[in-house]
Amino acid sequence: MTKEDAYKTAYIREKKARQLAEKLLEDKSRQLYENVLNLEGVVAELKTTQAQLIQSEKMSSLGQLTAGIAHEINNPIAYSYSNLFYLSENITEFFKLDKIIQDNLPLKDNVDSMLQQYQSMRKEIDADYLITDIPSLLADTIEGVERVKNIVNNLKKISYKGDEAFTAFSINDCIKECIKVSANEIKYSMSINLELSDCGDVMGQPYDLNQVFINLFMNASHACSAHGILTITTTQEQDNVIIYVQDNGRGISEENILKIFDPFYTSKPVGEGTGLGLPISHGIIEKHHGTITVTSEVGVGTCFKISLPLASPPIN
Structure with a gap:
């Protein structure tokens, strides 16, 4: 083999080796790229799962709190509703008293009759008791609504995420x-x-x-x-x-x-x-x-x- 043939053979061998190395590098690069993509997908899934687990725990804690909060809210709402229903029934009786006066005001000669009707109606509805009871009912109702308002405000404060x-x-x-x-x-x-x-x-x-x-x-x-x-x-x-x-x-x-x-x-x-x-x-x-x-x-x-x-x- 001449020197020129030997050089040519070495060149071809080196070229094939380089091409093989380039192909291996390309294959490895492609494989590495695919692995990176797969890892990015896995990381994204893990982040999603982590967020879901955190949310699940938040909901679990919220569920435990809700039972106690619902009980605390239900009590003042229940008696506030009862008070308002009682007030709505009895306020109509005071409207009737007012109507007696309004109907008889133009009749100047009918004062005695008006007073008789008025006193009779006051006794019938027990107006003296209502006059002393209603302020207390209103105070209890306002207190109940304030309790609910405070509970809701406290929830808003601790649940406000902000930025x-x-x-x-x-x-x-x-x-x-x-x-x-x-x-x-x-x-x-x-x-x-x-x-x-x-x-x-x-x-x-x-x-x-x-x-x-x-x-x-x-x-x-x-x-x-x-x-x-x-x-x-x-x-x-x-x-x-x-x-x-x-x-x-x-x-x-x-x-x-x-x-x-x-x-x-x-x-x-x-x-x-x-x-x-x-x-x-x-x-x-x-x-x-x-x-x-x-x-x-x-x-x-x-x-x-x-x-x-x-x-x-x-x-x-």
Whole structure:
């Protein structure tokens, strides 16, 4: 083989090797591109599933709250309706009294007859009693409507999402609003002890943190008997606001406490818990650059500790 033939053979061999490498690279690139597309699809599905699970947990918490809220709203509405019905029946009697006067006013010589009819009608409808009773009924009705109005306003405050931007707000105010709403559900199983100290504002989304606190309050209620105590404490430690949510309920075993933030883990009976409340709460606290931990003792109770950074750290 001549030198020229050897060079030609080497060139052809190198060209084939390069073409093979290019084809392999093209195949790998195409495969990589398809894998990226598949991963993007999987990520999109996971995000959708996550959003659905979060919404499911929100609806579960809302469903638990709704039972207590419906009871609280139903009572004032029931007696307000009864009062208004009673007033509507008796107001017509006063219209009759007024009609007696109006009909007889033009008849100047008929005063005695008019007074007789008037006194007779007053006695028949027991006007003296109605005059003393109606103001009380109206006051009770107004109070009932005010109670419903306050409940609705509290719900609006804790459910208002606003925009996605973080804002500075008082964690104490956030806790108080959540207590107002949760109290309708938990007041039958426990008393509430607030120990809120003067703390600086935190930076975050009140709507999301409302979900965390309501979930913790509801869990505490479910863990307690009819004489439970829920103690909520806030304090400031250096650059953080610390929140303790403590109950004297049945507690959590050492084995289960390791799984408490795992998705779908729940100690509640089937159908009564999604197992997502605490994992979602954990994620919300992490999004706020904070931490959430738990300590518990069976038969003694459970304490959640949340640490959130101050919106404006103190100047040393």
